[in-house]
Amino acid sequence: MINTPTAEEWDAFVLQHPRGHILQLSAWGDLKSQYGWDADRVAVCNANGDVVAGAQILFRPLPMRLGTMAYIPFGGYVTADEQWPALWQAVREVSKKHGAAFLKWEPGFYTDEHVPDFAAMGFKESPQTVQPPNTIMLDISDSEDDILARMNQGTRRKIRKSLKNDIAYIEAVPEQVAQFTDLMQVTGERNDFGVHEPSYYALQHQLFVPDHAALILAQHEGEILAGVFVFAVGDTAQYISGASSNVNRNLMASYGVQWQGIQWAKARGCHTYDMWGIPDEPEDQLEAQFQERSDGLWGVYGFKRGWGGQVIRSAGAWDMVYNPLIYGAYKVAIAVR
Incomplete structure (x- = not known):
């Protein structure tokens, strides 16, 4: 089951998750929403309605009205690896509503933990990071x-x-x-x-x-x-x-x-x-x-x-492309900056 969690539901999930991070709290979305971004959240829930996976997603307009860039900083959380496909499908649906041409994911730091196979999930290494890696x-x-x-x-x-x-x-x-x-x-x-x-x-x-x-x-x-x-x-x-x-x-x-x-x-x-x-x-x-x-x-x-x-x-930044044409233009723009 997919839903949009309230700020309280989402924060409770982030705070108990072993990879929970300040940039995924609802307050961070509230902060960035005042400075050029929009924020949204999506959750995968079990049969009892409990959040078992989810992400807070930020959206920023691209130049020339080419849609938005979706961005997940230090988040994208699951409680079991088999939940990743459902999470990325839910993120794609939310991103589509915000006109996203691509998703940029910065998973954060992995020390003693298993590092997911980002490429197998459909991501490619990004030419640009947002947070210092x-x-x-x-x-x-x-x-x-x-x-x-x-x-x-x-x-x-x-x-x-x-x-x-x-x-x-x-x-x-x-x-x-x-x-x-x-x-x-x-x-x-x-x-x-x-x-x-x-x-x-x-x-x-x-x-x-x-x-x-x-x-x-x-x-x-x-x-x-x-x-x-x-x-x-x-x-x-x-x-x-x-x-x-x-x-x-x-x-x-x-x-x-x-x-x-x-x-x-x-x-x-x-x-x-x-x-x-x-x-x-x-x-x-x-x-x-x-x-x-x-x-x-x-x-x-x-x-x-x-x-x-x-x-x-960190694991750096990884992009999932929704619109190849606009993403191609984004890569060219980054290369010539």
């Missing part, structure tokens, strides 16, 4: 001393310094989000990457805090020096965005606030902390080039590498 994962299941011991010496020293500089670490209330968004603008300009508009972060805070996220700020003598937006579903937390001031950088607030984010995740029972996004290069190339590069995600890799994590690449 490469990340650094920290094991935070051990004691704080063990977590610190895995970091490099410079990062440990800076964390300890940040805890001695009369910095107060606070979880932001809605009225303080604007201070974080100001810092995001500063950080984006300094490290040469794009940031969202202020209202995006305000809505993100409204939708996710306190149930699934925290915005942690570092404050010194009344001034906000750094902040991290940390999310969590299940046993994994994600550090999705962070910012720091250009002043008083010697106080190492960006290290202290990140350490507070790790402690927040650990207190929630998380075992893994995802540093969310580094350059899409093999680890040997990352290590060879990070001191020379500062463009894009290279600017933050030097910071993230010191926290003692493991470089892990």
Whole structure:
């Protein structure tokens, strides 16, 4: 049986699923729906009406009114492998209603799990990803001393310094989000990457805090020096965005606030902390080039590498084509960008 689950039904399924992810919660669909996407959900249910498989799908218009791109970020969940065909058929039907020319699926990370055969399901490897495919994962299941011991010496020293500089670490209330968004603008300009508009972060805070996220700020003598937006579903937390001031950088607030984010995740029972996004290069190339590069995600890799994590690449992006002609035009457009 196929149906459209309510937000409550869908979230209950995501939160109990071992691969549940923040980007599949209904609130993420609500957030993206305010910024150029539409969101829909589809579920495969058993005879009792319980959700056993499903996906939250985002839709974004393609140029020249050529329909939409359907997109499933870090989702597409089943409870048994034989449910995949029914799920993809249900996704196709929903995508058709939204005029999708193709479906882009980013399944996420597979560590100890069986990796599905994406090609056998009808997908082809995509020429374009939406989320950064490469990340650094920290094991935070051990004691704080063990977590610190895995970091490099410079990062440990800076964390300890940040805890001695009369910095107060606070979880932001809605009225303080604007201070974080100001810092995001500063950080984006300094490290040469794009940031969202202020209202995006305000809505993100409204939708996710306190149930699934925290915005942690570092404050010194009344001034906000750094902040991290940390999310969590299940046993994994994600550090999705962070910012720091250009002043008083010697106080190492960006290290202290990140350490507070790790402690927040650990207190929630998380075992893994995802540093969310580094350059899409093999680890040997990352290590060879990070001191020379500062463009894009290279600017933050030097910071993230010191926290003692493991470089892990996701399964990337995979496309299922519904309209070959429009998909062909999309591939050409990507190639010439």
